[in-house]
Amino acid sequence: MHKILLIVKREYLSRVKKKSFLVATFLVPVLFVGMITLVGYLTAKQGELGDKKKVVVVDESGRFTGKLKNASTLLYTFTCNDIVKEKKQFIDSGYDYLLYIPASLTGIQLLGEKKPNAFTGSNIEDALTGIIRQQRLLESGIDTAILAKAQKPLVVKSLQFTEHGLKDSQSGVAFAVGMAAAFLIYMSLFIYGSQVMRGVIEEKVSRIIEVIISSVKPFQLMMGKIIGVGMVGLTQFLLWIILTITISTLGGSILMKNSEKAQKARMEQVRSLQKENGAAMTVTNGDTAAAASDDIGMSTILSGIDSIPVTLIVCCFLFYFLFGYFLYSAVFAAVGSAVDNETETQQFMLPITLPLIFTFMMSQTFIINNPDSSLAFWLSIIPFTSPIAMMIRLPFGVPAWQLALSMFLMIGGFIFVTWAAARIYRVGILMYGKKASYKELAKWFRYKE
Amino acid sequence: MLSIRNIVKQYANQRALDDVSIEIEQGTIFGLLGPNGAGKTSLIRIINQITAPDSGEIYFKNEKLIRNHIEHMGYLPEERGLYKKMEIGEQILYLAQLKGMEAGEARRRARKWFEKLEMQNWWNKKPEELSKGMQQKAQFVATVIHEPELLILDEPFSGFDPVNADLIKTEIIELNKKGATIIFSTHRMESVEELCHSIALLNLSKKILDGKVTDIKGRYRNSTYVLEYEGAQITNTAGAPFEILESAPAAQGYRAKLKIQPGGRLNDVLHYLLPLVQLSKVEEIIPTMNEIFIETVSKN
Numbered sequence: 001m002h003k004i005l006l007i008v009k010r011e012y013l014s015r016v017k018k019k020s021f022l023v024a025t026f027l028v029p030v031l032f033v034g035m036i037t038l039v040g041y042l043t044a045k046q047g048e049l050g051d052k053k054k055v056v057v058v059d060e061s062g063r064f065t066g067k068l069k070n071a072s073t074l075l076y077t078f079t080c081n082d083i084v085k086e087k088k089q090f091i092d093s094g095y096d097y098l099l100y101i102p103a104s105l106t107g108i109q110l111l112g113e114k115k116p117n118a119f120t121g122s123n124i125e126d127a128l129t130g131i132i133r134q135q136r137l138l139e140s141g142i143d144t145a146i147l148a149k150a151q152k153p154l155v156v157k158s159l160q161f162t163e164h165g166l167k168d169s170q171s172g173v174a175f176a177v178g179m180a181a182a183f184l185i186y187m188s189l190f191i192y193g194s195q196v197m198r199g200v201i202e203e204k205v206s207r208i209i210e211v212i213i214s215s216v217k218p219f220q221l222m223m224g225k226i227i228g229v230g231m232v233g234l235t236q237f238l239l240w241i242i243l244t245i246t247i248s249t250l251g252g253s254i255l256m257k258n259s260e261k262a263q264k265a266r267m268e269q270v271r272s273l274q275k276e277n278g279a280a281m282t283v284t285n286g287d288t289a290a291a292a293s294d295d296i297g298m299s300t301i302l303s304g305i306d307s308i309p310v311t312l313i314v315c316c317f318l319f320y321f322l323f324g325y326f327l328y329s330a331v332f333a334a335v336g337s338a339v340d341n342e343t344e345t346q347q348f349m350l351p352i353t354l355p356l357i358f359t360f361m362m363s364q365t366f367i368i369n370n371p372d373s374s375l376a377f378w379l380s381i382i383p384f385t386s387p388i389a390m391m392i393r394l395p396f397g398v399p400a401w402q403l404a405l406s407m408f409l410m411i412g413g414f415i416f417v418t419w420a421a422a423r424i425y426r427v428g429i430l431m432y433g434k435k436a437s438y439k440e441l442a443k444w445f446r447y448k449e
Numbered sequence: 450m451l452s453i454r455n456i457v458k459q460y461a462n463q464r465a466l467d468d469v470s471i472e473i474e475q476g477t478i479f480g481l482l483g484p485n486g487a488g489k490t491s492l493i494r495i496i497n498q499i500t501a502p503d504s505g506e507i508y509f510k511n512e513k514l515i516r517n518h519i520e521h522m523g524y525l526p527e528e529r530g531l532y533k534k535m536e537i538g539e540q541i542l543y544l545a546q547l548k549g550m551e552a553g554e555a556r557r558r559a560r561k562w563f564e565k566l567e568m569q570n571w572w573n574k575k576p577e578e579l580s581k582g583m584q585q586k587a588q589f590v591a592t593v594i595h596e597p598e599l600l601i602l603d604e605p606f607s608g609f610d611p612v613n614a615d616l617i618k619t620e621i622i623e624l625n626k627k628g629a630t631i632i633f634s635t636h637r638m639e640s641v642e643e644l645c646h647s648i649a650l651l652n653l654s655k656k657i658l659d660g661k662v663t664d665i666k667g668r669y670r671n672s673t674y675v676l677e678y679e680g681a682q683i684t685n686t687a688g689a690p691f692e693i694l695e696s697a698p699a700a701q702g703y704r705a706k707l708k709i710q711p712g713g714r715l716n717d718v719l720h721y722l723l724p725l726v727q728l729s730k731v732e733e734i735i736p737t738m739n740e741i742f743i744e745t746v747s748k749n
Contacts, residue, residue, distance in 0.1 A: 006546050014535060207530030211591070214497040214524040215547035430499070432528075443461055448503065 003216045004224045011228025029243035053096040058083045060103040067131050174395035181317050181391040186360045189328045192233040196329040200336030209429045218426035226329045324387030327414045334421035337428030338436035359385040363392045371396040381406050383413025450475040450630045456505035458491050465491040467654040480641045481634040483651035489634050497524050520549040523597035527604045529588050531576045538572035541591045548595040562590045601632045638739040652749045669741050672709040673734040678702050680726035690717040
């Protein structure tokens with residue numbers, strides 16, 4: 001035990017003292033916060049920064065002239081010219097698109113030199129549909145008050161039955177928390193697992209390995225390395241969290257002022273749009289609706305966070321991070337021991353990383369949308385995939401027995417995999433110049449001590 | 450000191466050690482010899498408990514070999530290496546602690562060795578900043594710092610220039626005088642003659658020869674002598690107590706290599722020759738370890 005501690009200490013200190021560790025630890029949060037800020041900024045300023053498309057409209061129906069309002073990325077110009085003429089002069093006109101609305105309203109076309117982006121078409125469709133619907137309703141003699149009422153959106157609140165009665169369940173927040181946790185685990189398994197592998201290769205290549213295992217057992221060396229690198233990972237995570245919080249609080253207070261201004265400006269815009277848009281809608285109506293929807297947004301996020309079992313998630317995150325890391329890094333160590341240099345690891349990497357990549361891809365699409373499906377269940381039970389799959393499922397609520405089974409199998413899987421990896425490792429570290437094949441590995445596995 | 454009894458080690462499709470038994474006396478320098486692939490490294494790894502034998506036993510100071518014994522052994526493998534990015538001093542302390550030494554004591558002894566081998570300035574250097582010979586010296590210190598009772602050196606002089614090889618040789622002899630038993634695995638037979646008290650020769654996984662160097666050499670004497678003489682050239686004649694193997698003119702007179710007939714003695718030869726020629730030199734040809742090595746291995 002004492003010797004494992006010595007190894008852990010060396011593995012930990014030799015990595016933490018490296019310049020690259022310091023650089024990564026301090027740079028990543030800065031880059032992370034910077035990136036988030038930049039994305040947020042660009043999204044907020046999309047209207048100003050994004051290029052505006054000029055659309056010339058030939059409206060034969062006369063229903064839209066003057067009613068189709070400029071949107072953030074679309075500027076409409078109406079023309080009285082007929083479509084044949086417009087088509088002819090379009091290329092030199094300087095417009096990006098030509099919107100042709102026939103009198104019959106069927107066969108509306110958007111013409112342009114370039115393909116419109118994904119949203120342009122649907123934005124125009126939505127705007128036209130909105131206008132025509134309103135007009136048709138008004139034409140049929142509908143009361144403007146009823147129309148205003150009919151256009152008010154409904155809010156659906158999702159509630160969950162729990163032991164403590166009904167609770168708010170906000171799947172948006174659950175979604176985000178699950179994704180973040182799964183992503184962190186996915187990344188760290190790769191980063192720190194391959195650090196273990198590189199450490200093993202380094203010892204093998206530099207030939208110090210034989211001296212060391214004449215003092216300690218290969219298993220002690222392997223475990224010492226895995227624990228040491230794992231502690232480096234925890235340290236780095238902790239520092240990242242602290243630094244990210246610090247930087248974002250500092251940056252946040254500055255950003256807040258800006259965003260408040262932006263918010264006000266946007267509200268103003270929305271209000272004026274609504275005013276013009278719904279001729280029948282009263283100003284006060286639009287105002288309250290906007291304010292109300294804003295309120296709902298904030299409170300749902302807050303109650304959403306409330307609805308998630310934070311302690312459970314944090315504990316499970318630590319559990320799955322550690323055991324997932326132990327499991328995979330043992331495999332990485334075995335691979336490192338079997339090769340003479342890093343390029344040879346390729347053939348073994350794919351089968352190791354495949355379950356991780358598969359689970360991660362599934363988690364982004366399938367599991368997060370169907371957290372209680374049987375595929376999600378199995379992925380969150382099998383030790384190789386459960387660290388990611390379970391983290392995705394947890395915020396949506398997982399029965400206790402499933403969590404217990406998953407954890408039990410995780411520990412069992414960790415013990416078995418470490419045992420198997422150690423059997424390959426102890427032989428591999430002393431083998432040089434032998435091209436390791438799977439057959440060879442199986443042979444090593446069966447060797448007596 | 451070390452009793453190796455009937456060790457068998459089988460790898461997948463080849464037998465690395467086949468019923469090998471060797472006794473190593475306390476306080477000797479023991480040469481473990483053999484061509485490449487004979488099983489030397491396999492045996493050394495078993496003694497170091499890096500691998501375990503399939504059958505057979507090893508006794509260390511009359512106790513069956515257990516894990517704790519490795520703290521009393523020092524091992525310098527043939528393929529050497531240090532952590533490239535770790536300071537030499539730290540590295541030696543780390544290896545010493547892995548051998549069970551307490552940190553403070555390890556530091557004290559390391560300093561002493563650094564002074565002795567004139568490497569004081571290297572403490573904070575990383576191996577990548579040092580020459581290969583310097584790294585070897587550092588590794589030697591790491592091997593002996595915990596004052597092992599049994600020191601296993603695999604080709605200890607490879608990689609050293611003649612000056613440093615001599616320095617290391619002196620240290621090895623001194624450690625031996627202080628009581629360390631040394632197992633010395635090498636191809637270089639001249640250093641075997643110089644250092645080793647006893648040897649064992651492995652070939653094709655089997656021990657084919659062992660014993661005290663002087664005894665082995667004695668066993669390989671085959672009654673051949675070199676004579677230098679003046680006078681008429683002697684030739685093989687019936688009734689002579691010897692057989693001439695080679696004969697050639699020398700600077701003065703002739704030089705002959707002859708083998709005494711079975712059962713004969715040198716005195717008989719001299720008695721026969723004295724009336725015939727003027728003898729200037731008579732010397733027995735004792736085979737070198739190198740010759741014994743080659744002869745035994747090729748016969749095997």
